[in-house]
Amino acid sequence: MTVSKRLGGKGGLTIPQAVRHAAGLAPGAPIDIEDAGDGILIRKHVPSCIFCGGTTEVVTVAGKEICLACARELAALAAEKLEDFVHDGE
Ligand SMILES: [Zn+2]
Structure with missing residues (x-):
């Protein structure tokens, strides 16, 4: 048309x-x-991840679209950095 x-x-x-x-x-x-x-x-x-461009299991966090795989990667990195921060403070 x-x-x-x-x-x-x-x-x-x-x-x-x-x-x-x-x-x-x-x-x-x-x-x-x-x-x-x-x-x-x-x-x-079509919602797509701001990091990898993937369109599977995409959620919106703080107005940004992110796939669960990248979210898990970020969460693991954040946990690692938080662990370093806590140990550096001791
Ligand atoms: Zn992603």
Whole structure:
């Protein structure tokens, strides 16, 4: 389906309802906008890890998306650093 439209004065764009419905995008749905070289690609947002880019088991922590594998790695590193900190203080 191709729909021709003009951008609004501030570069805004309303995606036609039929296109949104076909894509399963409800108003307020998060989307990803990507420069596709010869155009712009708009897709449903797929949560991805800020560290590895993975899309499996992604959770949001303090507004950032992180996968559980990276979260476990960070937790282990944090525990190690905390251990060093505690021992240095003795
Ligand atoms: Zn990750």
